[in-house]
Amino acid sequence: MHLAVCCKGIPEEAGNFSFSTDGNHLSFDTASVILNESDEYALDEAIRWKKRIGAKVTALTLGGLESQEILYLALAKGADEALRIDSSAGSPWEVATLLGKAVERKEADLVLVGVQSADHMASLVGGLVAESLRRPFIFAVTSIEIIADRGTVIVQRELGEGRLQRLEVQLPSVLAVQTGICPLTYAPPARRLRARQKALEVLDPEQLGFPAEILGRYRKERIEEIMAPMVPQSAAMLQGSPQEVAAFIVERIREAS
Amino acid sequence: MSSKVLLYLEHDGRKLQGEMTRLVSKGNEVAEALGGFTIGALVGDIGEELLAEARRLKCKEIAIVSDPSLREYQPELFRPALESILDEASPHLVLFRHSYVSAELAPALAYRCKAPIVSNCLEVEVKDSRIEVIRPYLRELCWGRVSLQGEPPYFITLQRFAAHKDAAANDEPPRVKEFRFRPPSKVRIRSEGITRRAESEDISKAEKIVAVGRGIGERTNLKIVEEFAEALGATVACSRPIADLGWLPVERQVGISGKTVCPKVYIACGISGESQHVAGMKDSSLIIAINSDPRARIFRVAHYGVVADLVSFLPVLTAAARRAPQPGKGTESKKG
CATH class of the missing domain: 3.40.50.620 (HUPs)
Known part of the structure; x- marks a missing residue:
């Protein structure tokens, strides 16, 4: 059983940082890259299955050198192999096209992705990867039971408004994992240091069969402008000593209830 | 075209x-x-x-x-x-x-x-x-x-x-x-049924809700939130990360994947205000948000906002709530 987990490095939200765009990418003026939250749950869930049934786990990411940190973390957490696609592709269509090729090459039985990246917020890559491989895809999975001898996986997934659905899905398939599927593990610094000694595989889009001029055809959106959210801050911000503010709030609550 | x-x-x-x-x-x-x-x-x-x-x-x-x-x-x-x-x-x-x-x-x-x-x-x-x-x-x-x-x-x-x-x-x-429906030749997904999440307490019926988010920091700090809710006669709810961490049961989660609530008073403590959460509480009659980050998205939907550290501010608020006379006290649902 081979599990591949798509892990995205996202900019760490620290202090005041600025955004810019060249039309194809969104750039954040920030120093460090962290593992996207729902992808971390997907990774930890995969590693749980490694421990339970001896599955092999490959962590995949797409990005520049800085996103390699994500893969070292994945290795420290217990992933067996790590692959970085060296590309600056930003749109879900391009990203999914490249990841789909990498998954195909790795011959993974089960692909896990997180439900959403905190930076692009699209929730599209998993579904596009699945369709590019013509595999079944389930979104917002909250539990996974791999039945290796039947070649299936039994999942529970959210449908919204508190509705849950149980499904049996044939492998190979792609699942978008919801946050909270399992407890997150902690990788101690010593293990993270050791992980840096391991070799990472790096492939560029050409090696996956997508030279720039071909990959460009998969770019189907253009970011024309980045702006501050046009939502007026509706809240009246309360100033004063904590005691004054507290008294004011308690009075408003009393009036409203 | x-x-x-x-x-x-x-x-x-x-x-x-x-x-x-x-x-x-x-x-x-x-x-x-x-x-x-x-x-x-x-x-x-x-x-x-x-x-x-x-x-x-x-x-x-x-x-x-x-x-x-x-x-x-x-x-x-x-x-x-x-x-x-x-x-x-x-x-x-x-x-x-x-x-x-x-x-x-x-x-x-x-x-x-x-x-x-x-x-x-x-x-x-x-x-x-x-x-x-x-x-x-x-x-x-x-x-x-x-x-x-x-x-x-x-x-x-x-x-x-x-x-x-x-x-x-x-x-x-x-x-x-x-x-006419033409089914696919090969079906690889089989539904085994749709259920609703079981609940021991329905937060959507509460008139006052004190909701806690990741801004609370440590699990041990939940106590100060619960004390505040108790002083107010309010029900404790949470945003997704708190339920994901297992700090509060998932039935207390407000948002698209949890419950939609519409209480008279909603106090968001350390909740950043992602749309996933906001969709579940934006229609509350009075929304008060307390967050240490002045840019928090929750201030876009709140009526009143306080930029403060929860651990130091909430006990002050609890003390003020305890001093205040409370109409309808005893009829509110208590936190569980």
Whole structure:
């Protein structure tokens, strides 16, 4: 059983940082890259299955050198192999096209992705990867039971408004994992240091069969402008000593209830 | 050029999802700008009631694929059903509500059409017959104006609080077209049933809610939130990360994946205010937000905001609540 987990490095939200765009990418003026939250749950869930049934786990990411940190973390957490696609592709269509090729090459039985990246917020890559491989895809999975001898996986997934659905899905398939599927593990610094000694595989889009001029055809959106959210801050911000503010709030609550 | 707008009418088997009226309004607005009209796509085991509800929407046409095998949502069956409508209608634009269901159907169809897709959008506009959307990035700290490139159809999922004026569309009942369901030759997904989450306490009935988010920091700090709720006679609820961490049971979670609440008073403590959460509480009568980050998105929906550290501020608030006379004390549901 081979599990591949798509892990995205996202900019760490620290202090005041600025955004810019060249039309194809969104750039954040920030120093460090962290593992996207729902992808971390997907990774930890995969590693749980490694421990339970001896599955092999490959962590995949797409990005520049800085996103390699994500893969070292994945290795420290217990992933067996790590692959970085060296590309600056930003749109879900391009990203999914490249990841789909990498998954195909790795011959993974089960692909896990997180439900959403905190930076692009699209929730599209998993579904596009699945369709590019013509595999079944389930979104917002909250539990996974791999039945290796039947070649299936039994999942529970959210449908919204508190509705849950149980499904049996044939492998190979792609699942978008919801946050909270399992407890997150902690990788101690010593293990993270050791992980840096391991070799990472790096492939560029050409090696996956997508030279720039071909990959460009998969770019189907253009970011024309980045702006501050046009939502007026509706809240009246309360100033004063904590005691004054507290008294004011308690009075408003009393009036409203 | 086709200028039809296809709208996916999402339902739970019995009723249409609440946002469908707004989705249709938006669809009519865009269709008007394109010089076309709207088609509502209804897929499932469609009964009289659901059909009647769909007919009341202001779509020009309703396209139906109804089959007993579509009684329960299953992406591998719903996708080809919707695809048969798509093939026949060849729309310029396909609009979905941004949901757990559209997260499966929309990318699958877009991929098959090799078509542009943008999701989680707040606005759709037609500019010189080009389609542009506004959508959030980086935990909604910024928005982007995005144009769709390439040939239609264009696939767009709209986030739920993109509300719009009702288009002055026709009052004629829509034409209804039925399509035969052609099941896929190979079915690899089998639904074993849809259930509702079991609950020991229903937070949606509470009149006052003190909700806690990740800003609380440590699990041990939950105690100060509970003390505050108790002083107020309020129920404790939480945002998704707190339920994910197992600090509070999932039945206390407010948001799209949890409960929708509408209490008289909602106090958000250390909640950043991502749309996922806001969708579940924005209609509360009085919203007070306490957060250490002055940029927190929760201040966009709150009536009153306090920038403060919860661990130092909440005990002050608790003390003030204890001193205040409380009407209706003893009738409020207590935290559990």
